[in-house]
Amino acid sequence: MTRIIIITALLLLQLQCLVAQSLSDTIPFTLAGAKVLLSGKLNDTSNVKIELDLGAGTQCVNKQSSNRLGVNFDSKITVNNTEGVNEVRHSTKNKLSIGHSHWDDLPFAEVGNMRPNEDLIVGNGLFLNKIIELDYDLNILIVQDHLPAKAKDYTSQPVIYEQNRPKLEVSFYHNGQHYTFWTLFDTGRDGTMLIGEDFTGQNGNWAQLHELQMLNGKKIVRLDAEVGGVRFKDIVTNPADPAKPQGRCTLLGNQLLNHFNVILDNQQKRIYLKLNSRREERYSDYKQYEEMMKKKSD
Structure with a gap:
C-alpha cells in the first residue's frame, strides 16, 4: 500500500510539473x-x-x-x-x-x-519556441506552448523569418497594378507602412510608383494594402528610393496591425489574424493627406 501511495504521489507530481510547463x-x-x-x-x-x-x-x-x-x-x-x-x-x-x-x-x-x-x-x-498572442481588446500578451482553440476563428497564413522577424505575404494595389510581397510584421513601427528598397529595387517597381507629389526628394504615393483578408484603402506612404540605399525593408506598422488580434505560432511558422474593436480607428490615409495639404495652403 505504501508503495502504491508513493508511486501515485510521484505521478501526481510529474503531472503537476507538466501542467505548470504548459500553462500560458x-x-x-x-x-x-x-x-x-x-x-x-x-x-x-x-x-x-x-x-x-x-x-x-x-x-x-x-x-x-x-x-x-x-x-x-x-x-x-x-x-x-x-x-x-x-x-x-x-x-x-x-x-x-x-x-x-x-x-x-x-x-x-x-x-x-x-x-x-x-x-x-x-x-x-x-x-522562437513559443506561440505568442497579442489581444488588443484586453491589452494582454499571452505566451504559450500550444495553439489556442480560438485560432480556428482567425484568418491564417504562413510566415517566414528574417533575423527572427516575421514576414507575411501582403497584397498592394496601386495605379491599376496588383503586387504581392513578403512584408515585415513590424509592431514597433508607430505608423502605417513603408515601401522599402527590397520592393522598389525589383522589376522596375520604383518607376511604376506614381507619386502624389515629391517631398524633400521623396515620392509620396497612395495605395491599398490587403492583409488578413482585410483591405486597407488609400494608404499614403513614402517608398524608399533604390538609388539611395539605406537598408530599409517593406513593412506594415502597428497603426494598421493593431486593428487585428494576433496569434503568432513560431513553432509551425504561421500567423493568425482577426479584426478587433479597433477596426474603425483611423490610419494615415488619403483623406488625412488632403486635410494636411489644405492646412498648408491656407
Whole structure:
C-alpha cells in the first residue's frame, strides 16, 4: 500500500510539473501611440518599460536609460536602424524577466532612436519556441506552448523569418497594378507602412510608383494594402528610393496591425489574424493627406 501511495504521489507530481510547463503566461500591456509597452525587470531594476517590437532583430537599451538601469557594456556591435548604420556599445550579460518568463545572459545594444518612455526593445527572438498572442481588446500578451482553440476563428497564413522577424505575404494595389510581397510584421513601427528598397529595387517597381507629389526628394504615393483578408484603402506612404540605399525593408506598422488580434505560432511558422474593436480607428490615409495639404495652403 505504501508503495502504491508513493508511486501515485510521484505521478501526481510529474503531472503537476507538466501542467505548470504548459500553462500560458498572461502579461498586460499598454499602448503608447501604436506601440506595445510591457513592464519587466532588468537585472536588479524593476518597473522597466519594454517595447515589444516584432520588427526588431536584436534587443536594445535606450541610451537615455542605460545609466539608470545600471547596464554594463563589455563590447561593441554594429546596428542598422533609423539612425543609420553605426557601431554602438553592447552589453552581453543581462537578466530579464517579463511576467513569469525569464532569460539569462541576454545581450542588449545601446541605441539613441528610442522614445523617453521606452527603456528596452525586445523582439520575437525571445519567443522562437513559443506561440505568442497579442489581444488588443484586453491589452494582454499571452505566451504559450500550444495553439489556442480560438485560432480556428482567425484568418491564417504562413510566415517566414528574417533575423527572427516575421514576414507575411501582403497584397498592394496601386495605379491599376496588383503586387504581392513578403512584408515585415513590424509592431514597433508607430505608423502605417513603408515601401522599402527590397520592393522598389525589383522589376522596375520604383518607376511604376506614381507619386502624389515629391517631398524633400521623396515620392509620396497612395495605395491599398490587403492583409488578413482585410483591405486597407488609400494608404499614403513614402517608398524608399533604390538609388539611395539605406537598408530599409517593406513593412506594415502597428497603426494598421493593431486593428487585428494576433496569434503568432513560431513553432509551425504561421500567423493568425482577426479584426478587433479597433477596426474603425483611423490610419494615415488619403483623406488625412488632403486635410494636411489644405492646412498648408491656407
